[in-house]
Amino acid sequence: ILSGLYACGWEEREEIALFLDLGTNGEMAIGTRREILCTSAAAGPAFEGGNITWGMGSVPGAICSVNIEGGKASYETIMGRKPPIGICGTGVTEITAELLKAKIMDHGGLLSDCYFDMGYPIGETKEGKVITFTQKDIREFQMAKAAIRAGIETLIERYGTSYEKIQKVYLAGGFGYCMNKDKAAAIGLLPIELLLKISSVGNSSLKGAVLCAGSEEGKRKVEWIKRTAKEMNLAKEKGFQDLYLEYMYF
Numbered sequence: 001i002l003s004g005l006y007a008c009g010w011e012e013r014e015e016i017a018l019f020l021d022l023g024t025n026g027e028m029a030i031g032t033r034r035e036i037l038c039t040s041a042a043a044g045p046a047f048e049g050g051n052i053t054w055g056m057g058s059v060p061g062a063i064c065s066v067n068i069e070g071g072k073a074s075y076e077t078i079m080g081r082k083p084p085i086g087i088c089g090t091g092v093t094e095i096t097a098e099l100l101k102a103k104i105m106d107h108g109g110l111l112s113d114c115y116f117d118m119g120y121p122i123g124e125t126k127e128g129k130v131i132t133f134t135q136k137d138i139r140e141f142q143m144a145k146a147a148i149r150a151g152i153e154t155l156i157e158r159y160g161t162s163y164e165k166i167q168k169v170y171l172a173g174g175f176g177y178c179m180n181k182d183k184a185a186a187i188g189l190l191p192i193e194l195l196l197k198i199s200s201v202g203n204s205s206l207k208g209a210v211l212c213a214g215s216e217e218g219k220r221k222v223e224w225i226k227r228t229a230k231e232m233n234l235a236k237e238k239g240f241q242d243l244y245l246e247y248m249y250f
C-alpha cells in the first residue's frame with residue numbers, strides 16, 4: 001500500500017482519493033496527504049483464477065473477456081490467436097456479469113437449472129475439452145467480491161466521507177488494470193457512483209519502489225505517508241459482516 005500510495009503522489013494530495021489494489025488480498029486506502037486510512041480485505045485467489053474450475057493466471061490463451069448473446073458465449077483470450085486453455089480473473093468477472101445480464105444466473109448467484117450440475121460452457125480447448133463456469137466458481141467469486149466491496153464501504157464510512165466527496169479512485173494491480181469496470185460495477189464489485197473517477201494504474205507497488213530507489217527525497221516522502229497513515233482492522237469493525245452479507249448479492 002505504501003509503495004502504491006507514493007506512486008500515486010499521495011504525499012501531495014489535497015482532495016480525498018481512494019486507492020484499491022485487488023488480488024488475493026484487497027489492499028485499500030482512502031484520504032489526503034494529511035489523513036490516510038488503510039485496510040486489507042482477504043478476498044481469496046478468485047481474482048487471480050484460483051479455486052476456479054478452469055481458472056488460471058493471466059497467460060496467453062486465458063479467456064479474459066466474455067459476452068453472451070442469445071444464450072451463447074463469445075470470448076477473447078490473452079494474445080487472441082491462442083486457443084483457450086482456461087479463464088483468468090478478468091474473464092471470471094465478465095462471465096459473472098454476462099450470466100447475470102442474460103438471466104442465466106439470478107441476483108443470489110444461482111445458475112439456472114439447465115446449467116446447475118455441469119456449469120455454463122464458455123468454449124473448447126484445442127483438445128476438445130469444454131471450458132465451463134460452474135456453480136462452485138460463482139460462489140468462489142461471490143465471496144471475493146463481497147469481501148472487497150464490504151471493505152470499500154467500511155473504509156469510506158469509517159473515514160467519514162461519501163462517494164460524492166471522493167475525487168479520484170486509483171485501481172492498481174494486473175487484475176484492476178485489465179478489468180472491465182462497467183461489468184465489475186454491474187455485479188457490485190465496484191460502486192457505480194465512482195466509475196467515472198477510476199484510473200487504472202497497473203503495478204503501483206513496483207512503480208513506487210522504482211521511484212523511491214536511490215532517491216533521498218523519495219524516501220522522505222514515503223516516510224511522510226507512513227507516519228500519516230493509520231490502519232483499520234476490518235475484523236473488528238461491527239458493520240463489516242453485515243455489509244459482507246449484503247454484497248453477496250449481485
